[in-house]
Amino acid sequence: MANWLSALSRTRKLFSDTLAKLWKGGAPEGITLDELEENLLRADVPVPLVGELMAHLKREARHGGAAAVAVLRRQLRAALGDHAAFAWAAATKPRAILIVGVNGSGKTTTCAKLAHLARNNGQQVLLGAGDTFRAAGVEQLKWWAHHLQCDVVAGAAGADAAAVAFDAVAAAQARGTDVLLLDTAGRMHTRTPLMQELQKVAGALAKKMPGAPHEVWLVLDATLGQNALSQARQFHAAIPLTGAIIAKVDGSSKAGFVFAVAQELGVPVRFIGLGEGEDDLQPFEADKFVDALLGAEQASA
Numbered sequence: 001m002a003n004w005l006s007a008l009s010r011t012r013k014l015f016s017d018t019l020a021k022l023w024k025g026g027a028p029e030g031i032t033l034d035e036l037e038e039n040l041l042r043a044d045v046p047v048p049l050v051g052e053l054m055a056h057l058k059r060e061a062r063h064g065g066a067a068a069v070a071v072l073r074r075q076l077r078a079a080l081g082d083h084a085a086f087a088w089a090a091a092t093k094p095r096a097i098l099i100v101g102v103n104g105s106g107k108t109t110t111c112a113k114l115a116h117l118a119r120n121n122g123q124q125v126l127l128g129a130g131d132t133f134r135a136a137g138v139e140q141l142k143w144w145a146h147h148l149q150c151d152v153v154a155g156a157a158g159a160d161a162a163a164v165a166f167d168a169v170a171a172a173q174a175r176g177t178d179v180l181l182l183d184t185a186g187r188m189h190t191r192t193p194l195m196q197e198l199q200k201v202a203g204a205l206a207k208k209m210p211g212a213p214h215e216v217w218l219v220l221d222a223t224l225g226q227n228a229l230s231q232a233r234q235f236h237a238a239i240p241l242t243g244a245i246i247a248k249v250d251g252s253s254k255a256g257f258v259f260a261v262a263q264e265l266g267v268p269v270r271f272i273g274l275g276e277g278e279d280d281l282q283p284f285e286a287d288k289f290v291d292a293l294l295g296a297e298q299a300s301a
């Protein structure tokens, strides 16, 4: 199982030298703060936030390097806001969760990881193979279902995704399942017909079960950094999102974009993907994220 510290190492590495200097030194010189500013920008922390951080740090610099790092930590934590843990247990049964995103963002793997996590939280889970675009998409989810020993509902490749969604929620109702996780095909946020198809899928769920989908979670690829943000806005406009999931944080040196997601998208960051295995998805925790970004030594300040 991957941990936060190792998963965030690529991003942390960008500014760890500068932080080490701050940590050890007295009042930081302007040049060290300039270096830190550049590092934060390279880590894809959004520009306005970096501006705010630097203004604070310059004011606090006379208190010494360690104090500056403590300020940085506090400010970064505050910038993430509150992300209450998702409560798996709920009165609604089944809860239909729609997983959406662009091609290759990590949706299918995330569905499998979520199934694993939900079951560890005492939920009975059904997977729905709503990616009917490609036979390989269905096969990939079936592979995971077999690996996890989890039930899966799948149509034939090329089937209508909305029909599969309808069947999946019907099966979840009939079986008394707690959670239905519906995978969908990757789609470009700029392609209107594909976004309309997503609305059709959501409509099919609602037709069978009023109120469904109960959650719509967008999977974002952390290696894209802030480039993923325009995708997020367009998905949100086409189908109201209830949360974001940040996948592939372990492969990214741009994890600072999570601050942009938290501040600009207006939906909670629910989970974070720290690796490829089924137990490499964890509920997003702002404290852990900032600690892993700044490193253990700084975290104890």
Ligand SMILES: Nc1nc2c(ncn2[C@@H]2O[C@H](COP(=O)(O)OP(=O)(O)OP(=O)(O)O)[C@@H](O)[C@H]2O)c(=O)[nH]1
Binding pocket: 101, 102, 103, 104, 105, 106, 107, 108, 109, 110, 131, 137, 184, 185, 186, 187, 247, 248, 249, 250, 251, 272, 273, 274, 275, 276, 280
């Ligand atoms: N390192 C790492 N790899 C991940 C993570 N999540 C997904 N991946 C990998 O990213 C690749 C794409 O993942 P998929 O789950 O197939 O992505 P998808 O969004 O379903 O792709 P399409 O269905 O083609 O749109 C796979 O090789 C996954 O193993 C993660 O958190 N960390």
Ligand SMILES: [Mg+2]
Binding pocket: 107, 108, 109, 131, 137, 183, 184, 185, 186
């Ligand atoms: Mg997929």
